[in-house]
Amino acid sequence: xxxxxxxxxxxxxxxxxxxxxxxxxxxxxxxxxxxxxxxxxxxxxxxxxxxxxxxxxxxxxxxxxxxxxxxxxxxxxxxxxxxxxxxxxxxxxxxxxxxxxxxxxxxxxxxxxxxxxxxxxxxxxxxxxxxxxxxxxxxxxxxxxxxxxxxxxxxxxxxxxxxxxxxxxxxxxxxxxxxxxxxxxxxxxxxxxxxxxxxxxxxxxxxxxxxxxxxxxxxxxxxxxxxxxxxxxxxxxxxxxxxxxxxxxxxxxxxxxxxxxxxxxxxxxxx
Numbered sequence: 001x002x003x004x005x006x007x008x009x010x011x012x013x014x015x016x017x018x019x020x021x022x023x024x025x026x027x028x029x030x031x032x033x034x035x036x037x038x039x040x041x042x043x044x045x046x047x048x049x050x051x052x053x054x055x056x057x058x059x060x061x062x063x064x065x066x067x068x069x070x071x072x073x074x075x076x077x078x079x080x081x082x083x084x085x086x087x088x089x090x091x092x093x094x095x096x097x098x099x100x101x102x103x104x105x106x107x108x109x110x111x112x113x114x115x116x117x118x119x120x121x122x123x124x125x126x127x128x129x130x131x132x133x134x135x136x137x138x139x140x141x142x143x144x145x146x147x148x149x150x151x152x153x154x155x156x157x158x159x160x161x162x163x164x165x166x167x168x169x170x171x172x173x174x175x176x177x178x179x180x181x182x183x184x185x186x187x188x189x190x191x192x193x194x195x196x197x198x199x200x201x202x203x204x205x206x207x208x209x210x211x212x213x214x215x216x217x218x219x220x221x222x223x224x225x226x227x228x229x230x231x232x233x234x235x236x237x238x239x240x241x242x243x244x245x246x247x248x249x250x251x252x253x254x255x256x257x258x259x260x261x262x263x264x265x266x267x268x269x270x271x
Contacts, residue, residue, distance in 0.1 A: 002085050004057060005077025006068060011061030012054045012085065016046035021115065021269035022086035023261070025053035026079070028096025028121075030146075030158075030182040030190050032060035035095065038254045044262055049269075052090070054082050056101065058189035060181065069192035075101045076108035089115040091265045096222055096247065097193060099124050099230070100133075103200050111209040116268035118261065119213045121222050121247045124204060124230045127197030131229045132204070138164025138220035138247075146182075147191045158182045167218040167246040174251070204233035210268050211237040214260065216245030216252070 004010045013033045023045070025036045033053035040051055055062040057078060058069065068074035079101060083090055092114055094102040099122025106114075125132030138161055145157035162178050169175070211234045215227035224241070231239040240260060242249045250257045 002054075002081055004062075004081045005074045006065065008057050008065050008068075008078070009063045010054050010057065010078060010081065012052060012082065013040070014050065014052050015040040016049050016051040018050045020047075020049050021265070022050040022052055022088055022090040023265055024079075024082055024086055024090045024092045025051070026092065026094040026098030026101050027053070027056065027059070028098050029193055030059065030185040031096075031178065032181045032184075034060070034177065034181065035248075036250065038251060039258060039261070042258045042262075045258060048262070049265060050086065052082065052086055054078075056098075058192070059185050064186060064189055069189065070196050072104035072107050072198070075104040079105045080109060080113075083113040086113075089113055089269075091116040091118065091268055093118040093120060093261070094122050095120040095250070096122055098122060100126060100198070103198075103203055106207055107200070107203045111207060114209040116264060117207065117209050117211040118264060119211065119227065119230055120250060121215055121219050121227070122213075122230065123222055123226055125198050125200045126194070127199075130197075130199060132200055132226055132233075133198075134223040134226045134229070136220040136223045139222070147187060147194065149187050151183075154187065155179075155183060161221070164220050165247040166252050167216065167244055168252065170248075170251055201233060204230060205235065207234045207237075212260075212264050213237055213239040214242065214249060214257070215239070216242045216247060216249050218245060219247045221247040
């Protein structure tokens with residue numbers, strides 16, 4: 001556990017060699033650091049890097065304060081605490097809502113402590129009509145039921161959304177862990193993360209860290225256009241589209257995704 005913004009305790013998982021350059025993983029809405037299990041199990045990533053993943057406030061094993069979910073400075077403070085724990089400039093990997101958390105960090109603190117940014121099926125904005133937050137049919141179909149207090153309503157929507165996350169089914173036990181993590185997040189927090197209206201055009205244009213956008217071309221949760229928007233706004237950003245892949249390339253194409261991440265992090269963190 002480490003201390004984030006406002007004294008909130010954040011659960012952190014680590015793997016790999018602590019003496020090597022860090023990679024920090026930021027999960028998505030209503031998920032947890034456990035989503036990065038396939039990366040933590042990669043022997044080459046663990047040999048060459050210190051792998052760090054944390055549960056966002058209100059998620060997983062982290063504390064769930066009553067407020068702060070709509071404040072960019074709070075998200076920036078949480079990520080800053082994790083980067084301080086990392087102890088060296090880190091490559092930061094943000095999936096889905098995790099991309100917005102990284103954008104909040106840049107909004108508040110520029111690119112201090114960032115060796116590189118990897119946006120994975122990520123949003124960088126949120127709110128009606130925001131192109132960097134465009135969602136797909138699986139997410140639209142799940143709303144507003146995934147935010148409901150009624151467990152029967154919420155559980156059905158969560159299962160539907162989980163099935164829609166991937167282009168091909170993931171193993172049943174893994175999918176059920178995703179469902180469990182989503183329902184573990186209280187409806188209050190699930191709703192709070194959707195209560196924002198954020199434009200990030202200027203923030204993205206000011207990013208100075210090397211950046212890569214990775215996105216499945218069959219993503220039905222975050223529309224491909226959100227990735228195209230980010231890659232078009234961030235100076236020098238590269239983009240890679242995973243054919244036949246949905247919202248979770250790190251779980252759907254593990255070897256390919258890990259190879260791409262190794263190459264990016266190795267290039268950005270030479271030595």
